[in-house]
Amino acid sequence: MAADSPPHTKAAVIAIMRAADVLRRRGTALLEPYGITVQQFNVLRILRGARPEGLCTLTIAARMIEQTPGITRLIDRLVAKHLVARERSEEDRRQVWCRITPQGLRLLARLDRPVADLDRAVVAGLPRADQERLAELLAAVHREPA
């Protein structure tokens, strides 16, 4: 009836989506009391790692774990919360540089512990070697069309 992929392939694909959904929902639940989303949190972490210069908008987009066409508005929301500051580059006036604010850094500092705890909890069932193996295997999932 159906031109299915082999069971192990289908199982792998479904397992990836399920696991990601668990992560996304638990991450969302964790961050919700702090008033930010998972994507906003990821931007903040990227900008913390890019201090003190910061990064221009599209570079942030390129570094995101999930591709996000709506990067401008995502950052708009962080700016509205005073967690990120933006200013237009003088060298290339098309670019906009984004930096994390002290307030943004303080928020991240409060979040580091619970986020790390969540990461650990989510893969707690796996010993270290298996976690490494998992990352290796997932690296084979290719980004672009074959």
Add this chain to the structure above:
Amino acid sequence: MAADSPPHTKAAVIAIMRAADVLRRRGTALLEPYGITVQQFNVLRILRGARPEGLCTLTIAARMIEQTPGITRLIDRLVAKHLVARERSEEDRRQVWCRITPQGLRLLARLDRPVADLDRAVVAGLPRADQERLAELLAAVHREPA
């Protein structure tokens, strides 16, 4: 500075999210010409597997790979496209039974091949044993808070 999780844990978590994003975007791109989303496709597949009786709304929600609070409107859209039909149960008038239409079945039939190809392409870098191992490892990602 940061109360980070161990590198292998963080790497595993990020790898899951990245891989899932690849799947989601490629799935979206594949289905877009057919006018349905990944979640709508998943509902159709669930309903194909539940013929001929169909399923009531919340049972569909429970079987979804990604949890979706907005199941009613998701199905609204499938009904609007005549891919799913709904009717209120006579036995328990709170329930609404959903069934896939012949048109929905024809759409799925056209999609089976390309979707299977995508599944295969996405994990093409992995031999069968590794795909199985991947699914096993991901099964350890737990749904509920520890």
Add this chain to the structure above:
DNA sequence: GCATAATACTTGACATATCAACTATTGATG
């Protein structure tokens, strides 16, 4: 058997995501 609780959705308000078109600026070419 009547009130209360639980179930199964539904709906409205609002946040977020996505796509396409648009502006501003810079680089490349003749």
Add this chain to the structure above:
DNA sequence: CATCAATAGTTGATATGTCAAGTATTATGC
């Protein structure tokens, strides 16, 4: 140096997702 293309982002329209509250119906406990 004027023009055309490319880059970097922004904006508007629209689709979709999410949460809270509401409605209809059925089950439960006195």
